Amino acid sequence: MGAMSPLLECRGLAKRFGDRTAVDDVSFEVGAGEIYGLLGPNGAGKTTTIKMVCGLLAPDAGTVLVAGRSMGEDLSAKSLVGYVPQDVALYPDLTAMENLTFLGRLYRLGGKVLEERIEEALELTELTDRGGDRVESFSGGMKRRLNIAAGLLHRPELLVLDEPTVGVDPQSRHAILERVRELGTTGMGVVYTTHYMEEAERVCDRVAIVDRGRLVAEGTRRELVAQLGERDRIDLTATGDLAEMARRCRAIVGVDDAVAADGSLQVVADDGRKVLPAILQAAEAVPVAVDSVQVVEPDLEAVFLHLTGTALRE
Amino acid sequence: MSALAITATAVRRVLRDRTALFFLVVLPVVVILIIGFTVRGFSTFRVGVVDLGAGAAGRDVTTALTHTGDLAVQRFTTTRAAAQAVARGQISTAVVLPAGMDAALRAGRTVDVGVVSEQADTAQQAAAQAVTTVISRHGARVQAALFAAARSPASFDAALARASALQEGGGAQVTVASRQADRRANVLPQGFEYSAPTELVLFVFLSALTGGANVIDSRRLGIYERVAAAPVRASTVVVGEALGFAAIAVMQAGLIVLVGAVVFGVSWGNPPAAAVLVVLWALVGAGAGMLSGTLFRTPEQATAVGPVVGIAFAMLGGCMWPLSIVSSTMREVGHVTPHAWAVDAWTALLARHGTLGSIGRELAVLAAFAAGFLVIATRRFARVVAAR
Numbered sequence A: 001m002g003a004m005s006p007l008l009e010c011r012g013l014a015k016r017f018g019d020r021t022a023v024d025d026v027s028f029e030v031g032a033g034e035i036y037g038l039l040g041p042n043g044a045g046k047t048t049t050i051k052m053v054c055g056l057l058a059p060d061a062g063t064v065l066v067a068g069r070s071m072g073e074d075l076s077a078k079s080l081v082g083y084v085p086q087d088v089a090l091y092p093d094l095t096a097m098e099n100l101t102f103l104g105r106l107y108r109l110g111g112k113v114l115e116e117r118i119e120e121a122l123e124l125t126e127l128t129d130r131g132g133d134r135v136e137s138f139s140g141g142m143k144r145r146l147n148i149a150a151g152l153l154h155r156p157e158l159l160v161l162d163e164p165t166v167g168v169d170p171q172s173r174h175a176i177l178e179r180v181r182e183l184g185t186t187g188m189g190v191v192y193t194t195h196y197m198e199e200a201e202r203v204c205d206r207v208a209i210v211d212r213g214r215l216v217a218e219g220t221r222r223e224l225v226a227q228l229g230e231r232d233r234i235d236l237t238a239t240g241d242l243a244e245m246a247r248r249c250r251a252i253v254g255v256d257d258a259v260a261a262d263g264s265l266q267v268v269a270d271d272g273r274k275v276l277p278a279i280l281q282a283a284e285a286v287p288v289a290v291d292s293v294q295v296v297e298p299d300l301e302a303v304f305l306h307l308t309g310t311a312l313r314e
Numbered sequence B: 001m002s003a004l005a006i007t008a009t010a011v012r013r014v015l016r017d018r019t020a021l022f023f024l025v026v027l028p029v030v031v032i033l034i035i036g037f038t039v040r041g042f043s044t045f046r047v048g049v050v051d052l053g054a055g056a057a058g059r060d061v062t063t064a065l066t067h068t069g070d071l072a073v074q075r076f077t078t079t080r081a082a083a084q085a086v087a088r089g090q091i092s093t094a095v096v097l098p099a100g101m102d103a104a105l106r107a108g109r110t111v112d113v114g115v116v117s118e119q120a121d122t123a124q125q126a127a128a129q130a131v132t133t134v135i136s137r138h139g140a141r142v143q144a145a146l147f148a149a150a151r152s153p154a155s156f157d158a159a160l161a162r163a164s165a166l167q168e169g170g171g172a173q174v175t176v177a178s179r180q181a182d183r184r185a186n187v188l189p190q191g192f193e194y195s196a197p198t199e200l201v202l203f204v205f206l207s208a209l210t211g212g213a214n215v216i217d218s219r220r221l222g223i224y225e226r227v228a229a230a231p232v233r234a235s236t237v238v239v240g241e242a243l244g245f246a247a248i249a250v251m252q253a254g255l256i257v258l259v260g261a262v263v264f265g266v267s268w269g270n271p272p273a274a275a276v277l278v279v280l281w282a283l284v285g286a287g288a289g290m291l292s293g294t295l296f297r298t299p300e301q302a303t304a305v306g307p308v309v310g311i312a313f314a315m316l317g318g319c320m321w322p323l324s325i326v327s328s329t330m331r332e333v334g335h336v337t338p339h340a341w342a343v344d345a346w347t348a349l350l351a352r353h354g355t356l357g358s359i360g361r362e363l364a365v366l367a368a369f370a371a372g373f374l375v376i377a378t379r380r381f382a383r384v385v386a387a388r
Helices: A046-053 A075-080 A096-106 A111-124 A140-152 A170-185 A197-203 A221-226 A242-250 A272-285 A300-308 B002-016 B018-042 B056-067 B079-087 B101-106 B122-151 B156-169 B192-221 B223-229 B234-262 B271-295 B299-316 B328-334 B338-351 B360-385
Strands: A008-017 A020-030 A035-039 A061-066 A081-084 A158-162 A189-194 A206-211 A214-219 A232-240 A255-261 A264-269 A288-296 B045-051 B071-076 B093-097 B114-116
Touching: A008 A046, A020 A046, A020 A061, A020 A189, A035 A046, A035 A170, A035 A197, A046 A061, A046 A158, A046 A189, A061 A075, A075 A081, A081 A140, A081 B223, A096 A111, A096 A140, A096 B002, A111 A140, A140 A158, A140 A170, A170 A189, A170 A197, A189 A197, A197 A300, A206 A221, A206 A300, A214 A221, A214 A300, A221 A300, A232 A242, A232 A272, A232 A300, A242 A255, A242 A264, A242 A272, A255 A300, A264 A272, A264 A300, A272 A288, B002 B018, B002 B192, B002 B234, B018 B192, B018 B234, B045 B056, B045 B079, B045 B122, B056 B071, B056 B093, B056 B101, B056 B122, B071 B079, B071 B122, B079 B093, B079 B114, B093 B122, B114 B122, B122 B156, B192 B223, B192 B234, B192 B271, B192 B299, B192 B338, B223 B234, B234 B271, B234 B360, B271 B299, B271 B338, B271 B360, B299 B328, B299 B338, B328 B338, B338 B360
Parallel strands: A020 A214, A035 A189, A035 A206, A081 A158, A158 A189, B045 B071, B045 B093
Antiparallel strands: A008 A020, A008 A061, A206 A214, A232 A264, A232 A288, A255 A264, B093 B114
């Protein structure tokens, strides 16, 4: 972040639903042209956070400023934000153009300008030739792209995407990630929530790690990985009592943390190769049948494990 | 502009939905047609005629019955066959013209014409009354002809022809003009003039209730969340959706009015009063539709429960049958629904030449219903679209 005032400024955001704290004292800033990722598992509080950013939820505490305008107090702040919800929020019985026309008018676009913006948004999402078709005839990936086009229609300064690749085929996912990267280069600020570590690493300039409603760390990939020091991550695919295996691994000297989930075990250690024999001995003792072992360089998954004691896919 | 965009989208989606169009356009017209013919049947009585050899006088009476617009004449050969038809409800009443009737009348003797009906049935009593009137008129002509033939050189046939001409041609006559003391009394429009307005009331409300499914659909699709992310106030969304409901209701009502007038010859009464009534009823429907959109959780619930509620209200409110035939308690219960007030207003316009002033009370009650529905719906609706 430079000396310029940030495009998005969130300070001390908190939201409770009954007894459950969904978001707890979350603060972060996003600059113009920056792609900022909110990385965390389902239920971590990412969606609640961005709903407060977009003015869809009133925070119990804290403030959201977009280009200095207070979200919630100044209706014009909403016109600076483009919101792309997690689920495709479009009328299936209307055509792509009719949907965009409807949404464009909500942002007070009309006439020639609206026509141009629709053309531009369809072109950007490679849907120009399908503009006159009903959305119900689109594939899942095309619907997702149109969902993004709807958020871009009014040329927002800040684009907020809530898990835009969930349920999308690899080809469409690749296309969406490419578009998001391109948007960052146009000067548009982007908030991108995901629970896919590889998406956050590939797309985001900076990443915030969110767990149980709290923002536990933020920074560039390099900065976050540096928090781990020179630790390695060991991924084991195995069958058996993996919880017991994780417990035994944590007792091994040199192992920082170990978490079992979905038929696999993740171990963070100072030197992966050095502790590997002890880990395999533990597997024999439980007993656990190990199908594969992989020692990987530190990544955001390992950072998440290190910071929260849980795996992202849990 | 935002509210109108919401309205235009709501209307576009409905007009594109073939199922919705069937219920908005086709079904009301079909039901008006069926009920219109049924109710018109009530004002035309089927009358049986048994001519046992009555001669020229019998033929004259039969012709007179045939020429009466409210009676459809069917001939029977025996009194027994005619009585059976009355008992089975195939005809409302039967007239038995005795043998030698013509000769007896010419001779100045009294003739007994038999009328067969069941006294317990009000429709049959009315039919018998209509037949009696026709026979009495013929009796009056015969008496006049006998009198003229006795006091002039003219023959009985010539005198009878002269008496008939005078009776039909508008000579000196005494008629009775009746007027009802209670302006809300039991005077109903007939045929399509009854079915068209009552079906308008029924279907506009019914369509609005089921139209609530579109609101639920928009909510489930996340459209309102997306709209709430735009610089649009919750009140704008509410106004836009309400206008959508009202526009569809006015379109449907307008279509029924047009089809009623052009195809079924319904007059619809005083135009300004009818227009105000249509608009107010559209607003009642808009409020009810939006309420339905916030009360039900799924579109399936709205489309399943909406018609049940709509038809129940229509039954209570006099859209299926006139409230004049139900008990006073049920009549009062019926007026808990807006339907009863709307039907009262249409009845006043179509059967009693009502005006804006004469249906003021009904319009005020409908305005209150519309306001009530809209206020409750707006509060519930605002919660759906507003930031929480």
